[in-house]
Amino acid sequence: MPTKGKKWILEKHFDGTPKRSDLNIVEFDLPAVKDGFVLLEAVYLSVDPYMRLFSANAPTGSVMVGEIIARVIESKNPTFPVGTNVLVSCGWVSHWVSDGSDLTKIPPYPEGVPLSFALGVLGMPGMAANLGIVDVCEAKAGDVVVVSGAAGAVGSIVGQIAKIKGCRVIGFAGSDEKVAWIKELGFDEAFNYKKVDLDATLKKAAPNGVNCYFDNVGGEFANTVLNNMARLGRIGCCGAISGYNDKAPLKVPAVQGTLVFKEIKMQGFLIFSHLARYPEWIQRNIGWIKEGKLKYKEHVTQGFDNMFDAFMGLFSGTNTGKAVVKV
Numbered sequence: 651m652p653t654k655g656k657k658w659i660l661e662k663h664f665d666g667t668p669k670r671s672d673l674n675i676v677e678f679d680l681p682a683v684k685d686g687f688v689l690l691e692a693v694y695l696s697v698d699p700y701m702r703l704f705s706a707n708a709p710t711g712s713v714m715v716g717e718i719i720a721r722v723i724e725s726k727n728p729t730f731p732v733g734t735n736v737l738v739s740c741g742w743v744s745h746w747v748s749d750g751s752d753l754t755k756i757p758p759y760p761e762g763v764p765l766s767f768a769l770g771v772l773g774m775p776g777m778a779a780n781l782g783i784v785d786v787c788e789a790k791a792g793d794v795v796v797v798s799g800a801a802g803a804v805g806s807i808v809g810q811i812a813k814i815k816g817c818r819v820i821g822f823a824g825s826d827e828k829v830a831w832i833k834e835l836g837f838d839e840a841f842n843y844k845k846v847d848l849d850a851t852l853k854k855a856a857p858n859g860v861n862c863y864f865d866n867v868g869g870e871f872a873n874t875v876l877n878n879m880a881r882l883g884r885i886g887c888c889g890a891i892s893g894y895n896d897k898a899p900l901k902v903p904a905v906q907g908t909l910v911f912k913e914i915k916m917q918g919f920l921i922f923s924h925l926a927r928y929p930e931w932i933q934r935n936i937g938w939i940k941e942g943k944l945k946y947k948e949h950v951t952q953g954f955d956n957m958f959d960a961f962m963g964l965f966s967g968t969n970t971g972k973a974v975v976k977v
């Protein structure tokens with residue numbers, strides 16, 4: 651059994667774009683596994699945009715926030731025998747000792763569904779996609795739906811759920827390869843937002859206005875979509891990654907006038923407030939995967955020591971689909 655683990659420590663709060671020197675990898679002694687406890691070894695670690703925001707509230711010297719898939723390698727807890735796969739929000743660590751209270755067992759998935767999907771389509775991003783497009787945006791047949799960050803962990807699912815619901819889906823992503831992939835997924839139209847005039851593109855692709863906007867990026871992009879919404883449109887504010895590394899708040903025009911006169915609903919949501927609904931959404935996504943209606947990609951970075959690069963890839967757009975790190 652290993653006697654030492656590794657963890658990523660937040661040395662300095664990020665100021666603007668995170669720097670490698672803001673984090674440090676340190677070794678630590680693993681405590682003995684007492685009765686009722688288990689020793690876990692990381693199998694996959696997640697990198698997610700929220701880590702950029704949440705780390706601002708964590709004290710320096712703490713472990714970088716995050717969720718991992720881990721396997722029990724030593725057990726003195728009968729609920730979690732050796733070999734059990736679990737999810738645990740213990741941060742960027744290679745090993746973790748737990749009394750089980752913070753662990754969620756990952757049930758065996760249908761054949762062909764990888765374990766790593768517990769961090770993506772069958773995990774937090776997959777749940778956010780369901781909540782946002784079904785409950786918040788209230789997407790229904792015939793709606794014109796716009797998705798930003800459309801080739802990412804959340805956005806790629808959102809567009810496919812909207813298609814399942816009978817919507818016309820327009821996706822925006824940051825490279826031609828991403829655009830080609832989301833078209834393969836069934837998006838009706840897809841554009842590389844770095845190459846097009848967003849306002850003109852929306853006016854042409856959605857001449858009667860956008861009914862639902864699933865917003866992953868915020869900023870000027872969101873403002874332009876807002877100005878192209880149809881009357882009684884719904885905007886689900888999932889994230890605003892375009893501004894996460896900004897040092898000063900972005901100045902965008904006031905939105906209230908448009909909200910009032912077009913009677914638009916604009917609602918933010920945090921998936922962490924809806925944990926009780928995970929089982930329902932996981933079953934729904936598994937069903938769609940089995941039916942071939944929901945496809946998913948992962949961008950896998952190899953090696954615990956490469957966590958920082960994988961994390962920064964979220965801001966440069968390296969990932970298509972869910973970014974995970976395999977140990």
Ligand SMILES: NC(=O)c1ccc[n+]([C@@H]2O[C@H](COP(=O)([O-])OP(=O)(O)OC[C@H]3O[C@@H](n4cnc5c(N)ncnc54)[C@H](OP(=O)(O)O)[C@@H]3O)[C@@H](O)[C@H]2O)c1
Pocket residue numbers: 698699700774775778799800801802803804805822823824825828866867887888889890891892893919920921922963964965966967968969970971972973
């Ligand atoms: N509310 C919630 O509960 C909840 C839950 C999960 C995620 N989120 C939010 O949802 C969004 C997507 O998260 P995710 O996990 O699915 O990440 P992701 O889309 O898999 O990865 C991030 C992507 O953001 C895009 N991006 C980066 N900088 C950008 C910029 N300046 N302008 C436009 N796009 C930019 C990049 O794609 P391109 O190459 O296309 O630019 C990148 O691949 C994030 O804002 C995240 O914070 C919210």
